[in-house]
Amino acid sequence: MKFTEFKKIAKKKSVHLLIDLDSLEQVKEGQKILVKDHRTVQEENRFKVKPVAVTESGQFYVVCPICKEVHVHGLGKASDQKGDLPSGVFCGSRVSHCHEGDYDFRIVIA
Numbered sequence: 366m367k368f369t370e371f372k373k374i375a376k377k378k379s380v381h382l383l384i385d386l387d388s389l390e391q392v393k394e395g396q397k398i399l400v401k402d403h404r405t406v407q408e409e410n411r412f413k414v415k416p417v418a419v420t421e422s423g424q425f426y427v428v429c430p431i432c433k434e435v436h437v438h439g440l441g442k443a444s445d446q447k448g449d450l451p452s453g454v455f456c457g458s459r460v461s462h463c464h465e466g467d468y469d470f471r472i473v474i475a
């Protein structure tokens with residue numbers, strides 16, 4: 366979703382922000398406002414992404430390093446989770462481009 370859309374969702378009581386949204390870098394691209402989370406680190410062909418918010422039902426909002434919009438990821442065992450992840454690392458559902466090419470990302474809660 367677009368960052369502006371996420372900012373509206375972030376005001377909901379059930380959504381708990383983990384960082385100050387002003388700490389995200391906003392990049393204007395045409396009419397779109399894209400965001401970058403500088404906590405994201407790239408290790409070889411994998412991005413390690415930290416959540417910006419959690420919901421009471423256990424979903425995570427992350428800034429996608431690929432499209433620079435916000436995605437919501439579910440908690441729990443995703444089909445692509447191989448069971449070799451350290452605790453605090455979750456693979457949630459992703460949009461298709463999160464799998465594209467050589468890039469993949471994981472959400473790190475720590």
Ligand SMILES: [Zn+2]
Pocket residue numbers: 429430431432433434436460462463
């Ligand atoms: Zn994306």
